[in-house]
Amino acid sequence: MVDVGVQAPNDGVLAQDFVRFAVESGVLRFGEFKTKAGRMSPYFFNAGLFDDGAKLGRLAEFYAKALLASGIEFDMIFGPAYKGIPLAATVAVELARLGRNVPFAYNRKEAKDHGEGGTLVGAPLKGRVLIVDDVMSAGTAARESIALIKAAGATPHAVAIALDRQEKATENGVDVEHSAVQYVRNQLGMQVCAIAKLADLLLYLSKNGGAEMRVHHERVFAYRQKYGVTEG
Template sequence: MVAAGGQDELAQDFVQFAVEAGVLRFGEFKTKAGRASPYFFNAGLFDDGAKLGRLAQFYALRILASRIEFDMLFGPAYKGIPLAAAVAVELARLGRNVPYAYNRKEAKDHGEGGLLVGAPLAGRVLIVDDVMSAGTAARESIALIRAAGATPHAVAIALDRQEMATEGGQDVPHSAVQYVRERLGLQVCAIARLADLLQYLGGQAGQPLGEHHARVLAYRQRYGVD
């Protein structure tokens, strides 16, 4: 998937898809950390069957290419729920049929009850989410998975922003993805990274999208981590 010159073709195709779908936008947006970001990625805007199906293809291809070993998928409420379901369907279409589960925000007190829905959590669990801002959602998922007797093994996300996380309102010298990898011990695979977005914008010189390259680069130079 990585062409000569280091270009990740899957990532480039994904960035273009996200831009065309209106999911990846440019302007000035306030992040959870209070930063003025020149771009915004909102996976909730993959809001029809065609977009969600295409998104699932990108996830499935990246997951399979990563060679991460896993036994089932888990989608954290709420955005992770349709993602895990769609990725499970696409993986099955590609010949890798695995069970999936997701959680509720509040325990159900009737019917089957409980916080978890879907297949019983067991074995090595791959968490499917959209982005990772501070690692908080990952920690919550890890606790649920472990409480069920399964092993939180890896996380798949759409976009790695490759920027410093915050703790107690202060910037820290690692990203949320690095925190999950190094402190929580989970593997992480991302369809695309901020570096891929910059590469895409750099190839749009002379086009309207190319005008955003300098601001996104400046943002990465100020807040970015490798």
């Protein structure tokens, strides 16, 4: 089934290209990794490893194409500290290159007590704001960004992420039946654009590579069976 709340970038080609790019860049890795929820995950996505100009520029291209294909309308971009800062800046640059020039802003973790002061940097927050981040595990960063945007008098309108893990969120240490993406969509009323989802990763693993990839597919599929959310 298709999760209609997450805007599909296209027919799946962009998602598959992105997964391949993330794997080949060493950003999407396989093994055993402990998540924030305390689960042992067979894969890990670390956007901080898009750590040179070429990779960051390519990442921004994927975000921009997914956003333009999604049809989501927004007036500006906001990047939550810290990973969201370079994402917001580079996505704004790539969108401008593609003919969609929008302002962007980001926040500091600590308020500045000199110069212009405050925690916000960049263009004034106003209109419909798109939050750009890497993944959503619990929706905590999104809620913090929403509070900042509302306090500035703007409207938190949508979220763009690189990968939707499509797994159950946790609340007070207990698994719930919805994912962080579903929470943001259904409870906070915001649109979500994901470049790729866990389903896209599984498809990639099923079609690429030999025995090693098949093992990764089996482990990721088993994880999805245990912690995956019901779509729709």
